[in-house]
Amino acid sequence: MKIRINKFLADLGLASRRKADKLIDEGAVLINQRKAKLGDKIDPEKDELTFAGKKFAAQQKESLEYWLLNKPFKVISAVTDDSGRKTTYDYIKTKTKARVYPVGRLDYESEGLLLMTNDGELAHRLTHPKYEIKKVYKVWANGIFSQTKMARLLSGVRLSEGRTSFDELELIEKEGRDLVLKVAIHEGKKREIRRVCAKVGWEVTKLLRVKLGSLVMTNLTVGNARKLTEEEIIGLKKLVGLYDENSNL
Template identity: 40%
Template sequence: MEERLQKVMAHAGVDSRRACEEIIREGRVTVNGEVAHLGLKVNPQEDIILIDGKPLGGTEQKRYLILNKPFGFITTVNDQFGRKDVLDLVSDIPERIYPVGRLDFDSEGLVFLTNDGSLAHKVMHPSFEIPKTYSVVLEGKITMDSVYRLRTGIILEDGRTAPAKVKLLETSNSESRFHLTIHEGRNRQVRRMCSKIGHEVKRLIRVGIGPLELGNLPSGKYRNLTKEEIRLLKQAVDS
């Protein structure tokens, strides 16, 4: 799948998209031996992309991690407000890794980090439909009608959501707990879906991305993926 070069570079962790545009303008990027121009579309899986003569992503050892993001951290690599970001929690990793996708400032849980640009692109892009599972705690008691609406699609400002999987865990008059699985990646999607059914989210934790599970990983800690987890993740995006 082709995408604009600056977007591919940003996804690979080179820099922000705006900074990548400047790098392209400076003539420092070649694609298949030709100097690239702004707006060029590339396929990162097929095209040879060099920055200052070095392959995109470099020759670093490929690293694959999951992190349990605490509340109050952002997943944006460059933040104009100077807030704490998840890379602060993996600062001892020598390779230049980057978070794949977003997890809101006020949400917690599983973040996948890697320097494998091709795999990151597939995990993040909605066309590959990699499921993300969230543990949701809502204010108040959720009704079966609301569960049905989540399962069949909620109409948001940016269109109807794809059907979600809902697994109820516990309900009472004061709060409801359930697992919600979606494969889209819209901004604050889970919170907006819950708002549409009349409930405020008290706590939101991402517990799964495809075959990856948060498990009992402590908050603020990370671990390397096993070879089997890497194999299963690559299999999921290539199936």
């Protein structure tokens, strides 16, 4: 499956789409040793991409790795950061020589489950709206609770990008204005949960992702990472139509 270069680079945390377009326009991105053009697409399974002077070889030439990181608070989901902030790659680079990238993004102040891999096709499908991969979060918020507000968040509110809603919403705990919620979504709008909760006067004070598709974070302390099991990899691939029982992982 071919995808636009700017999205590919953004999904891997290498650059925003806007920055990627700027670099493409400046001739800093190559596809199979030719200068890329705005709007070009690549096949992550076949094409070699050169970005900022570094080569990213075709996937079948690489040993694919899949890592689960318990992302800490105030860490950026990226490989590098122009502002010098700590990145998720900083927690992985001592464990593997593979260049693995975050799949989707947890924002700077969010915590929890983050998949990191060099499997570009799997990363693309897990973040593509077509596959509606469910992400589950434990959310701490402050505000006045009511069932009417719960119903509104499930039926939908309007953000600048359009109407959106939570797929699932459950009150886990309530003490005065302090709320603990379970939230499930399948979209990936920027700071979506925080912005949606704000529509009913709830301020999110902590956000922890606990599940991505079939992948669940258990017994992994903050800042630590581990390789996915074969069963976990198969589970994710089955969700997006990539599993072939006759092929090696």
